Amino acid sequence: MDLSKYEITDSKLEHSNWRFPSLIKTRPLRELDEDDFLINHKIDRSYDDSTVRFKLLVGGAVSANLEDSNNLPIRQDILKIVKEQKWVSDEYEHMWRRDGGGSAALTSHGILTFLLQTPRDGRSFCSLSLVNRERTHCGGVYICDDHYSLDTLLASQIYHNRHPKVPRDFAILPINILVHHVEETLGYVQRLSREMTSTEKRLADGDLNLENNGDYKLLNRLNLEHIRLQRRSDFELELAANLVKYIDEYHRMWSALWEGGTSYIEDMREKIEQQKRYSEQVQRDLDLLPRRIKNQSKTISNFIIQRDNKLNISLAESNKKIAEESRRDNLLNLEMAAATAQVAEQTRQDSAAMKTIAVLTLTFLPGTAIASFFSMTMFQWPFRDDKQIASPYIYVYFVVTIPVTLLVYAFWLWWFKYSQRHYKKSHDEGLSKFEQELKMRVRSATGTW
Incomplete structure (x- = not known):
């Protein structure tokens, strides 16, 4: 330097x-x-x-x-x-x-x-x-x-x-430092108080800046400025007290030479006391600021709580509507399930009826087919007596019809079981493939192998 x-x-x-x-x-x-x-x-x-x-x-x-x-x-x-x-x-x-x-x-x-x-x-x-x-x-x-x-x-x-x-x-120098410091601190405190008042009015009107915690940062800055000014104010009061001590000691050192002309000492002491009073007034203003900052912080917190409560109420109403829609969907699904069950029952009944028809068809179709075959003009049945109601060769009809009917039944039964086995095999293979794919997806999502 x-x-x-x-x-x-x-x-x-x-x-x-x-x-x-x-x-x-x-x-x-x-x-x-x-x-x-x-x-x-x-x-x-x-x-x-x-x-x-x-x-x-x-x-x-x-x-x-x-x-x-x-x-x-x-x-x-x-x-x-x-x-x-x-x-x-x-x-x-x-x-x-x-x-x-x-x-x-x-x-x-x-x-x-x-x-x-x-x-x-x-x-x-x-x-x-x-x-x-x-x-x-x-x-x-x-x-x-x-x-x-x-x-x-x-x-x-x-x-x-x-x-x-x-x-x-040379007491004029530290005394003027005190005067200048008190004026400077007063100016800072006034600016801080005006900014605090402006913030209070804005928050009272509901004009909050919550983006990136704007108002919280503002209150924190005001609080830090208050701490700085509080330390400055404490310094002023200490300085004033020590200046009075300094003036008194200076007076004591040369008390024999003053000869009653101590107006300078009294004037300096009064000037220091005046600055001390100014500083005390400033400190009283500073003492109010923490409460004001705390109140505004509570105001912001209350606003956020009210906003969150409104959002929670709105969310609850939305959830209620969603639950009601879900309930309606469940009722609709129940109705659809009942209708599906009814359709399935009707289908089962139709299937049973078709199965009965199929059995009757399988029973009478071979005999009908053979009867039609024997009734062709290409067959000539000789009769011994015109009075016979049935031909003596009628047994041929049954000999042929019964084995053919049994053969048809056997073929149908074999085809039915074959179809069931083929369907079960295809179904089991598809289910196994689905389970394997589902396991692979779960492992991929959870990272476990």
């Missing part, structure tokens, strides 16, 4: 009517052997011995999601000098590794230090280690993106600590 430096004297502030320049300019940090910015803390004697130079080592953060959040983005040789000069502490390095951010006001060996870092959540980001030495210098390390640039926070700002004897402090 490229580092730059910013410095301004309190005498320059006084000459500009106690305002920071309208354009905050930083200069690149040169090589260490050419630049004494990190180690030379001269007192600006243009006013008196208590005036102190304000100094900041500034680094730019492209976003809160820095590639390496475990180590400060400062070259090791520069970091070594910064640590020796007590511009950063172990607490600051620990805070840098935290994604949740935080703040702290520390006092050690007459050095008042203030640390802060906004949550690292992919949005605006800044990190500050601010050191107030007794009478040497006030400054530190400031890493930020464009949202929290020095030009955004300090340009044309009034510097209120004008007490002639008390060393200057």
